[in-house]
Amino acid sequence: MSLQTYGGSTSASGAMGGASVMPHFLLGSFFIEGTATRRLRTEDWEHVLVPLPQTSAGRTQTEEDEEEQTTSSAIMELRRLSGLTWEQLAKLFNVARRSLHFWASGKPVNAPNEERLRRVLAVVRKADRGFAAKNRAMLLEDRDGVVPFDLLARSEYETFIELLGTGPGRREVKLAPLSPEALEARKPRPPEELVGALQDRVHVEKGKLLSATPIRRKRQE
Amino acid sequence: MLLAPDSPEVQRIDAALAGWRQGDLALDEHWFTHVADATNALTPESAHAGEGLQAVTVDVEGLVVVTQSCDVVRSCSERPFVEVSPLVQVPASAISEIARGRRPAYTIVPAVKERALVAHLDRVMTVEKTVLASWTRTAGCATDQERRDFARALVRKRARAAFPDDFVEIAANLLKRLQSKHDKDSDEGRALRALREIRVRAAPSWTADHVEVTFWFIPESDEVDFEGRDWNEYLDAWRKLVVSAGRFTKIDGVVRPLEDLTAKDYVESDPLDLDHLSTRKG
Numbered sequence: 219m220s221l222q223t224y225g226g227s228t229s230a231s232g233a234m235g236g237a238s239v240m241p242h243f244l245l246g247s248f249f250i251e252g253t254a255t256r257r258l259r260t261e262d263w264e265h266v267l268v269p270l271p272q273t274s275a276g277r278t279q280t281e282e283d284e285e286e287q288t289t290s291s292a293i294m295e296l297r298r299l300s301g302l303t304w305e306q307l308a309k310l311f312n313v314a315r316r317s318l319h320f321w322a323s324g325k326p327v328n329a330p331n332e333e334r335l336r337r338v339l340a341v342v343r344k345a346d347r348g349f350a351a352k353n354r355a356m357l358l359e360d361r362d363g364v365v366p367f368d369l370l371a372r373s374e375y376e377t378f379i380e381l382l383g384t385g386p387g388r389r390e391v392k393l394a395p396l397s398p399e400a401l402e403a404r405k406p407r408p409p410e411e412l413v414g415a416l417q418d419r420v421h422v423e424k425g426k427l428l429s430a431t432p433i434r435r436k437r438q439e
Numbered sequence: 440m441l442l443a444p445d446s447p448e449v450q451r452i453d454a455a456l457a458g459w460r461q462g463d464l465a466l467d468e469h470w471f472t473h474v475a476d477a478t479n480a481l482t483p484e485s486a487h488a489g490e491g492l493q494a495v496t497v498d499v500e501g502l503v504v505v506t507q508s509c510d511v512v513r514s515c516s517e518r519p520f521v522e523v524s525p526l527v528q529v530p531a532s533a534i535s536e537i538a539r540g541r542r543p544a545y546t547i548v549p550a551v552k553e554r555a556l557v558a559h560l561d562r563v564m565t566v567e568k569t570v571l572a573s574w575t576r577t578a579g580c581a582t583d584q585e586r587r588d589f590a591r592a593l594v595r596k597r598a599r600a601a602f603p604d605d606f607v608e609i610a611a612n613l614l615k616r617l618q619s620k621h622d623k624d625s626d627e628g629r630a631l632r633a634l635r636e637i638r639v640r641a642a643p644s645w646t647a648d649h650v651e652v653t654f655w656f657i658p659e660s661d662e663v664d665f666e667g668r669d670w671n672e673y674l675d676a677w678r679k680l681v682v683s684a685g686r687f688t689k690i691d692g693v694v695r696p697l698e699d700l701t702a703k704d705y706v707e708s709d710p711l712d713l714d715h716l717s718t719r720k721g
Contacts, residue, residue: 301698349663350698388699389671391691393642394651396707400644404706417510418517433496435470 290324301350345382444516455572460508462579462589466501471525499525503558515568527559546592548579560596600709613680633662638708654692670694
């Protein structure tokens with residue numbers, strides 16, 4: 219995509235431009251709570267065109283993404299949703315922090331841990347207070363001698379939900395991907411270029427003086 | 440006379456500059472030179488400069504170093520230049536606007552803020568380090584925070600995102616609302632002041648024929664439970680001010696503290712700079 223192909227103007231005198239192919243569209247807007255997608259109240263948002271990329275199987279990418287959340291993305295979602303540190307999550311699953319990093323990097327997880335992760339994520343999604351900070355407080359708050367975090371650590375999921383109920387959840391937006399060109403334009407310079415900046419002068423001044431005028435530096439009182 | 444790199448004079452200049460930092464002041468230097476076409480003058484000073492191209496030296500309140508500190512202290516034999524901007528007097532009433540970034544052509548220099556002197560960033564003059572070494576240095580910033588604020592103003596001056604004009608048109612009502620309500624002693628005013636940043640994401644790109652825009656309203660981390668109110672009350676009101684039109688086929692927005700925003704979300708978005716709106720006519 220070329221910056222010159224778009225004819226519109228910018229505050230920088232039209233430096234942005236480009237074209238894209240019209241994808242399939244669906245009328246409506248969506249919120250997502252957890253993995254469940256539901257239609258918005260129409261009074262909340264106006265109807266808009268939401269492009270839904272099609273997969274080779276003819277289903278939307280959204281449907282496939284929801285079905286195929288990896289263990290890696292599940293642990294990352296739990297971390298983001300819960301607001302807990304890696305240390306706290308390791309304590310929750312009774313594993314070493316290093317193990318969690320392995321999970322997050324896509325290494326295999328044994329079946330019992332996989333199941334626990336999914337269950338913990340499901341109930342935290344259900345109780346979601348909308349912000350990580352609120353969820354962290356919710357999980358660690360002592361409620362008459364019961365700490366929700368401890369319930370999760372003991373796999374007492376039903377008690378957890380009975381205690382905390384269903385939270386308001388959070389407004390999610392379905393983000394269309396950025397174009398490869400836009401992603402490339404936002405990439406920072408690689409670290410090796412930044413640490414290896416050269417500061418010496420490599421050009422040679424022509425050395426030809428065109429004009430010089432004495433500068434009167436003193437203020438005229 | 441051209442100084443040799445290993446000369447004592449070069450060493451003396453390097454030593455003199457060792458204490459200079461970005462944001463430092465030369466308060467005894469009341470001159471600034473720029474180039475003007477005096478035949479078609481744009482400033483009162485250059486109108487009196489004769490005809491044709493002229494190096495015009497004007498009276499200013501002092502000079503401030505805008506070159507990055509590491510480059511200031513590099514040896515003058517390798518890097519002989521530094522850049523300075525003039526200090527100018529502004530009305531006291533403008534100081535708070537400048538301090539809050541409402542006037543990106545200027546920035547506060549803390550050491551002279553009380554005198555209502557500010558750096559005028561539209562003008563930059565290059566001087567050789569020999570010249571800087573002859574000046575009396577006054578520290579412009581006292582703390583790391585002040586130095587960061589000064590540097591950030593320089594970055595913003597030259598690197599703020601240029602949004603497409605048609606986006607600015609559809610966002611104009613939101614921007615006007617944010618500007619008009621920000622200082623008000625109202626629930627909405629306090630909510631706006633509790634925001635750390637507003638960012639905007641355009642997919643697949645700002646230049647595409649069909650663009651989906653997402654606003655990220657990012658509250659300060661300790662403002663998640665803003666006065667016990669639901670952030671979405673404000674979000675809905677702000678969101679309704681932006682209506683999809685033209686290339687912008689979908690507009691959305693959510694409130695996300697930094698903790699809830701992914702790094703990917705952050706780097707794929709641009710800070711919403713209100714300055715752009717104020718420069719538009721009509």
